[in-house]
Amino acid sequence: MTTQFKWIKFFSSVLLMLQVTAAAVEHSEFIIRDGGEVTLSCENLKDDQDKCKGTVWIFSNSNTAATLTLFEHGKIHQEAKNKSDRLSVTANCSLVIKKLTAEDAGWYTCRQFRGNPGIQQGPDAVVYLSVVSITEYKDDNTVTLKCSVSTYKECKYTVKWLYGNKDLKMSQSTCSASVIFTTSDYIYTSTNSEMLKCQVTHGGNVQEFIFRIQSSNQETGWCWWRFIIVAVGLAALITAAVVVHIWTREAGIKVQLYENVVCNDE
Template identity: 55%
Template sequence: MFDFIWIQMFSVMTLMLQLTAAVTEHCDVVVRVGDEVTLSCGNVTDDQDKCNAATWLFSSSSNTTAITVFEHGDIHKNTKTKSHRLSVTANCSLVIRNVSAEDVGQYTCRKFSKSEKIQDRDIPAFLYLVNMTAHKDNNTVTLSCSVLKYGECQYTVKWLYKDEEIDNNAKDFETSQSTCSASVTFTTSHNVYTSENYEVFKCQVRKGKAMQEFPFRNHPLSDQTDQTVLSRLIIVAVGLAALITVAVVVNTWTRAGKKEETNENTVLNENHDGAVNYENVQA
């Protein structure tokens, strides 16, 4: 009797642990814009044939209803313009290439039994995106780092300089922080600007004990002055093209007019000569 009760208790405890694992088995994935990411579908049995018994679902802030990304061994038509960036590995993991803002959200791998009729369990993965920009305004440069999120932001973002946290009282830098974003500003006289070595800055993204650091990638600065000059150059170019077009049209008209005048003079001369000859004949 005691053995029977113990077996029942052990079975219940095992079932509770399995249910707990099924509920808590998820992951947060933080990547940078343009990266490639692989989202795991958990343990997949060897009897999977092209992952026919696995389905990938996607939910975003703009789409509260989950859409199907992968089903019956193929990328679903719901993926539309980003289907060329999606693929599924042999173990049913979802691969997303060149990650962008539209990919941020919750991905769920839904596995079924062999019959593909009974749902086994869902394995969610939350994809977050780190976006970094640089902007030059007169004699200052501002680096910004933000986390594009799904739902409420639970990340703390800060900038590091040479692997050290930037002190808010540092004379060379000015920092600011808000929900899921941070920025650091320095002058163009700083050696970082003159050397163009922005990789000494790192964006640190932290959630609880989990922490990732992303070095800043060098790329052209967004300069309002340069944009203004470019706009003016475009306007000048368009204006010059218009003047050239008008000149060509006027020149064409002028040449056509001269040609018509020449033809008229020729006709008049011919008529005049004809009249003289006629008078001579009458005489």
């Protein structure tokens, strides 16, 4: 009985440690459209930071076991040089990522260090980032729209296409959904671009991402109208300038003649 009690006590202690550890790791989650921008907050930030020199940002994803150091010793790390133009760190040590791509999906860890060599202070702060991509494929008279979510681990999202509040007929797979239209379909050619959208759901969290319809015919038409408007405006401006010039010349001649007449009378 005593042995059993010791084992129960041991496992209880281990379980308590796991619970405390899990609670100690602070985390948040974002899902952002590709091409957008996100600011990842370092929730375990220490008040005595000197230009974030004690802050380290690390990136990991499910596609590789390796980790990438993004920021260390107050500057963007050499390991992140291929994306350094898209990375920056704010005064409160938050990590800013611009022009997001699917490859940016993963988890970002912020750690605080003190001293030399640095000793980690407090728990990790983890931010999970998923990226939504919407692609358009045209083939003769059909067009396929695909909405997909690149995530930090196995997919947990439900993805579907809506027109207004109505579900569209689509094909769905893990973390993606595709819908096919003819190029003359009223939905695809609609000028109400707010109606066609990709909905991404996880639990009670629902986010919608609008597909901006840009018909090539509409773009071409607008370009031609813009060209015509500019051309007409320029022609009107030139005409006005010529009229003013002629009027000025005639006025000048009349004044000169009048002056000559007066002088001759004297």
